[in-house]
Amino acid sequence: MEAVDYLAEERRKAEFDVEEMKIVWAGSRHAYEISDRVSRLVASDPVFRKDNRTMLSRKDLFKDTLRKAAHAWKRIIELRLSEEEAKTLRFYVDQPAYTDLHWGMFIPAIKGQGTEEQQQKWLPMAYKMQIIGCYAQTELGHGSNVQGLETTAKFDPQTDEFVIHSPTLTSSKWWPGGLGKVSTHAVVYARLIIDGQDHGVHGFIVQLRSLDDHSPLPGITVGDVGMKFGSGAYNSMDNGVLRFDHVRIPRNQMLMRVSQVTREGKYMQSDVPRQLVYGTMVYVRQTIVSDASRALSRAVCIATRYSAVRRQFGSQNGGPETQVINYKTQQSRLFPLLASAYAFKFVGEWLKWLYADVTQRLEANDFSTLPEAHACTAGLKSVTTSATADAIEECRKLCGGHGYLSSSGLPELFAVYIPACTYEGDNIVLLLQVARFLMKTVSQLGSGKNPVGTTAYMGRVEHLTQCNCEVQRAEDWLKPSVILEAFEARAARMSVACAKSLSKFSNPEEGFAELSADLVEAAVAHCQLIIVSKFIEKLQQDIPGKGVKRQLETLCNIYALYLLHKHLGDFISTGSISPKQGALANEQLRLLYSQVRPSVIALVDAFNYTDHYLGSILGCYDGNVYQKLYDEAWKDPLNETVVPDGYHEYIRPILKQHIRNARL
Numbered sequence: 001m002e003a004v005d006y007l008a009e010e011r012r013k014a015e016f017d018v019e020e021m022k023i024v025w026a027g028s029r030h031a032y033e034i035s036d037r038v039s040r041l042v043a044s045d046p047v048f049r050k051d052n053r054t055m056l057s058r059k060d061l062f063k064d065t066l067r068k069a070a071h072a073w074k075r076i077i078e079l080r081l082s083e084e085e086a087k088t089l090r091f092y093v094d095q096p097a098y099t100d101l102h103w104g105m106f107i108p109a110i111k112g113q114g115t116e117e118q119q120q121k122w123l124p125m126a127y128k129m130q131i132i133g134c135y136a137q138t139e140l141g142h143g144s145n146v147q148g149l150e151t152t153a154k155f156d157p158q159t160d161e162f163v164i165h166s167p168t169l170t171s172s173k174w175w176p177g178g179l180g181k182v183s184t185h186a187v188v189y190a191r192l193i194i195d196g197q198d199h200g201v202h203g204f205i206v207q208l209r210s211l212d213d214h215s216p217l218p219g220i221t222v223g224d225v226g227m228k229f230g231s232g233a234y235n236s237m238d239n240g241v242l243r244f245d246h247v248r249i250p251r252n253q254m255l256m257r258v259s260q261v262t263r264e265g266k267y268m269q270s271d272v273p274r275q276l277v278y279g280t281m282v283y284v285r286q287t288i289v290s291d292a293s294r295a296l297s298r299a300v301c302i303a304t305r306y307s308a309v310r311r312q313f314g315s316q317n318g319g320p321e322t323q324v325i326n327y328k329t330q331q332s333r334l335f336p337l338l339a340s341a342y343a344f345k346f347v348g349e350w351l352k353w354l355y356a357d358v359t360q361r362l363e364a365n366d367f368s369t370l371p372e373a374h375a376c377t378a379g380l381k382s383v384t385t386s387a388t389a390d391a392i393e394e395c396r397k398l399c400g401g402h403g404y405l406s407s408s409g410l411p412e413l414f415a416v417y418i419p420a421c422t423y424e425g426d427n428i429v430l431l432l433q434v435a436r437f438l439m440k441t442v443s444q445l446g447s448g449k450n451p452v453g454t455t456a457y458m459g460r461v462e463h464l465t466q467c468n469c470e471v472q473r474a475e476d477w478l479k480p481s482v483i484l485e486a487f488e489a490r491a492a493r494m495s496v497a498c499a500k501s502l503s504k505f506s507n508p509e510e511g512f513a514e515l516s517a518d519l520v521e522a523a524v525a526h527c528q529l530i531i532v533s534k535f536i537e538k539l540q541q542d543i544p545g546k547g548v549k550r551q552l553e554t555l556c557n558i559y560a561l562y563l564l565h566k567h568l569g570d571f572i573s574t575g576s577i578s579p580k581q582g583a584l585a586n587e588q589l590r591l592l593y594s595q596v597r598p599s600v601i602a603l604v605d606a607f608n609y610t611d612h613y614l615g616s617i618l619g620c621y622d623g624n625v626y627q628k629l630y631d632e633a634w635k636d637p638l639n640e641t642v643v644p645d646g647y648h649e650y651i652r653p654i655l656k657q658h659i660r661n662a663r664l
């Protein structure tokens, strides 16, 4: 029987060229071709099957992950995939694995913090996966506060070695992915102690397991931290615990780009800033922003397709009921998330550029843009992951009861995604970093140092703290300059207000702690301004394809006005806009929802996700939801027998108790 395309009518309504939009979404025609080819390759390979994942026991899931990783590596070599293709393959295989930490943190840590000599020694082995590494920073007692780590690395001048030791229970390394069962090596962050003097936290390459039989080396206790939230999800990862009992490593295994220890035990600092020890985190935070748009677009694709298929109420004369996507409440919850997926995609692309730029500068010993890169990666990681985690849960609710089924794909997506709000820096802790950067920027205004980059708007602070929004009619909100000024005024005024409040404290640190909730809000306002402004900048590019740019303009306006509506309190209390203008923004937003409505299915089709990747019956391309849900239910192990196991022990005796009672 031919599959019916329940969404075909929706697709006919699209008001733009979806094939061209696929290229915009992918970033380039080249990226689109890679993504399209690799996604099909993964979907057609039985080893990469994942529909049974949430049913597997932890041990089986872990073994399945090892099998997939080994198979992926084999295919990468056989097909001679480029780095971009390999990363795309990892994305579509869609299962967290030790390889993420090996490629995503261990190798970048050596590249960013190792000397040329160290890179030449370690990287070839790591690239060939002859050694497998992880990133062992967090401890049982300290994660956010990196300076509070307790593991020690004491220099022994007699043997020219460091002695790595876990002095307390709380110094046990705890959480590193890939550590629990797989990694042979780790970059371990420990306090460098020379001659009793503590030089702070540094990175060290430490071998953990034998390359012959995988057993832990002497002095090393290592294992998995145990089951995590949800079924399937992040349980494919062996997050680990690790303790050192006076483990010795050669001196040349301290990562020495930032600072060095000589044979004589002299500590030397090069002219690169100490903060480069944190450089790997900057790199990963940047990748996490792009990942946010992927996770969000996936949830939105599921909820949008299902909302077009699902009907409730409104039947007239026995005709079909209303598609739930036509309810204004459904639109006002869903369409901003669709717009956010596009917004995060574009800001992720920009952040990738910013990171490449700062890396190039660092290589030329220009450290001037490092603070901004840190603030942008920290802030955007925080804002996009928090919004995405909330959005996935909203998408589940948008799918009603069926969203709660594992086969909707949403519960597992939520469970696997939410730690992104915590790992690579707790989102609040990271926003406080942004706030510090903003307060520093405000304090330097008028000192002759003009703010640049994402804080350039602060250079117009006098205007921004006094300007009046020019909106008089709802359509005035469609002007990018009006939107930008409202967001700039809000962000500038919130930062300036925090700076003023801070100046009243004699002890700035005390003031910072006291005002931290307001500071976090100012940081969010600044980050949202960046996202809005990068979306607007994207639209200034030449974007080919019938109707493509127009759709993106609509999405950009939806994103900005949705934020404005959501944070109306900020905009009005800072006087950036009036209550009347807030109401006009909301009026315009409603019109935009109606405008985008005909194209929403095509807008999620533009993500070009295979049914394999989506992993959702509710989101399948053909929309044949009910038949698939019905068929899937019968595949559940509980339905393998008509009468359940345990009937004779536990159900029958209860059912029969009235007979016994009657006999008594």
Ligand SMILES: CCCCCCCC/C=C\CCCCCCCCCCCCCCCC(=O)SCCNC(=O)CCNC(=O)[C@H](O)C(C)(C)COP(=O)(O)OP(=O)(O)OC[C@H]1O[C@@H](n2cnc3c(N)ncnc32)[C@H](O)[C@@H]1OP(=O)(O)O
Binding pocket: 065, 068, 069, 072, 073, 076, 086, 087, 089, 090, 093, 094, 095, 096, 097, 099, 100, 101, 103, 104, 105, 135, 137, 138, 143, 144, 145, 146, 147, 177, 275, 276, 278, 279, 281, 282, 284, 287, 370, 371, 374, 422, 423, 424, 425, 426, 429, 433, 436
């Ligand atoms: C089965 C499938 C298999 C398929 C296989 C296919 C094969 C594979 C092929 C290819 C695959 C490719 C895959 C790649 C995948 C990549 C994805 C990677 C995913 C990783 C998943 C994530 C895992 C999570 C890992 C972690 O969580 S690691 C631990 C993270 N920890 C933190 O983030 C800790 C947070 N805390 C801090 O960062 C700091 O403590 C602090 C909060 C910043 C405070 O620090 P400190 O006390 O030192 O600072 P301050 O006094 O506040 O600041 C001092 C100054 O320093 C500045 N600063 C701070 N940080 C930085 C920084 N990072 N950079 C620059 N500057 C910084 C700060 O601003 C201050 O400046 P000042 O001018 O004010 O002095």
Ligand SMILES: Cc1cc2nc3c(=O)[nH]c(=O)nc-3n(C[C@H](O)[C@H](O)[C@H](O)COP(=O)(O)OP(=O)(O)OC[C@H]3O[C@@H](n4cnc5c(N)ncnc54)[C@H](O)[C@@H]3O)c2cc1C
Binding pocket: 101, 135, 136, 137, 138, 141, 142, 143, 144, 145, 174, 175, 176, 177, 234, 239, 419, 422, 423, 424, 425, 426, 427, 428, 429, 432
């Ligand atoms: C799935 C997963 C994978 C991970 N992988 C790795 C890995 O590969 N390698 C690695 O080294 N680590 C890893 N981690 C650890 C991770 O980086 C830390 O958990 C993270 O940095 C948060 O630190 P924490 O757990 O100490 O949280 P805490 O700092 O204890 O946070 C607890 C609460 O305190 C609040 N808080 C903390 N400090 C402040 C402050 N200054 N002001 C206001 N509020 C504050 C936080 O907002 C939060 O609400 C992983 C964690 C998870 C969950």
